[in-house]
Amino acid sequence: MTSQNPVAPLAGRVAVVTGASSGIGEATAEHLASLGAKVAVLARRADRLTELVSRIGKNGGTALAITADVTDVQAVRAAADRVKVDLGGADLLFNNAGVMLPAPIEELATDQWQHQIDLNITGLMNVIGAFVPQLVEAAAERGVGDLVNTSSITAQNLFPNFAVYSATKAYVTHLSRHLRMELGQKKVRVSAIEPGIVGTELQSHVTDDGVRQWLAGSKEIMEWLTPEDIAHTVGFLASQPARVNLQQVTIMPTGEAS
Numbered sequence: 560m561t562s563q564n565p566v567a568p569l570a571g572r573v574a575v576v577t578g579a580s581s582g583i584g585e586a587t588a589e590h591l592a593s594l595g596a597k598v599a600v601l602a603r604r605a606d607r608l609t610e611l612v613s614r615i616g617k618n619g620g621t622a623l624a625i626t627a628d629v630t631d632v633q634a635v636r637a638a639a640d641r642v643k644v645d646l647g648g649a650d651l652l653f654n655n656a657g658v659m660l661p662a663p664i665e666e667l668a669t670d671q672w673q674h675q676i677d678l679n680i681t682g683l684m685n686v687i688g689a690f691v692p693q694l695v696e697a698a699a700e701r702g703v704g705d706l707v708n709t710s711s712i713t714a715q716n717l718f719p720n721f722a723v724y725s726a727t728k729a730y731v732t733h734l735s736r737h738l739r740m741e742l743g744q745k746k747v748r749v750s751a752i753e754p755g756i757v758g759t760e761l762q763s764h765v766t767d768d769g770v771r772q773w774l775a776g777s778k779e780i781m782e783w784l785t786p787e788d789i790a791h792t793v794g795f796l797a798s799q800p801a802r803v804n805l806q807q808v809t810i811m812p813t814g815e816a817s
């Protein structure tokens with residue numbers, strides 16, 4: 560990439576966004592499209608993806624809906640094949656699908672532990688496995704590629720009852736640092752984005768009463784981030800000159816202490 564169009568800095572780029580049917584992924588897909596990227600949007604809810612693709616199209620962008628469960632390695636590989644054939648291969652991956660199910664460890668909510676590990680770690684790795692070859696190939700041809708993984712402030716700080724979720728996100732941040740070392744030499748920038756609390760569907764999946772009350776209380780005393788705040792941050796990362804890798808971004812609500 561030698562020169563950028565200032566109005567559409569991502570023109571000519573092909574982005575893949577996982578977890579694109581709601582929240583951070585949905586807002587980021589729309590924003591990347593508005594910056595000129597063609598965007599493949601992945602999630603399980605086909606109806607939500609269809610609406611998103613149509614909205615992006617109405618706003619002058621190009622998007623492709625791919626219904627896939629990222630914990631299904633074959634489905635993710637098939638999605639990657641489709642991106643290659645239909646859009647010419649990804650050079651920007653926003654690896655974002657995830658779930659947060661905090662609860663005291665002594666509740667032994669082992670199904671929820673497994674769900675978080677399966678999606679936040681194994682799903683994330685399935686997506687990396689399917690798309691890294693495209694990122695490397697595209698970076699060699701187009702001069703830059705981006706792998707942006709959604710981590711969380713919980714990767715750094717301690718939150719009561721968030722042990723399993725936090726550990727999955729610590730995995731994401733640490734993995735990202737290592738991958739940056741490997742893939743940077745191939746012109747693929749790797750970043751971890753670590754948001755504090757963002758108002759999305761994420762909180763609605765929480766089943767533990769204590770955590771639900773804590774979330775409700777936090778909403779009273781601070782203004783949460785919006786999905787668009789994260790979308791703009793991802794757009795900013797991907798719009799940097801090819802030599803610049805913003806490797807880790809922590810983005811917090813102004814009123815959130817830790």
Ligand SMILES: NC(=O)c1ccc[n+]([C@@H]2O[C@H](COP(=O)([O-])OP(=O)(O)OC[C@H]3O[C@@H](n4cnc5c(N)ncnc54)[C@H](OP(=O)(O)O)[C@@H]3O)[C@@H](O)[C@H]2O)c1
Pocket residue numbers: 577578579580581582583584601602603604605607627628629630655656657658659678682709710711712753754755756757758759760761762
């Ligand atoms: N909101 C926050 O406060 C916050 C803070 C820090 C980090 N994060 C992280 O941000 C990421 C996005 O979360 P969000 O806040 O935007 O929550 P969200 O609105 O619940 O979005 C989660 C997305 O993941 C998708 N998804 C869930 N299971 C999937 C599966 N098996 N296969 C494919 N897609 C799947 C969901 O779509 P389908 O159900 O249609 O599949 C949805 O699009 C997550 O990694 C989360 O951990 C969120």
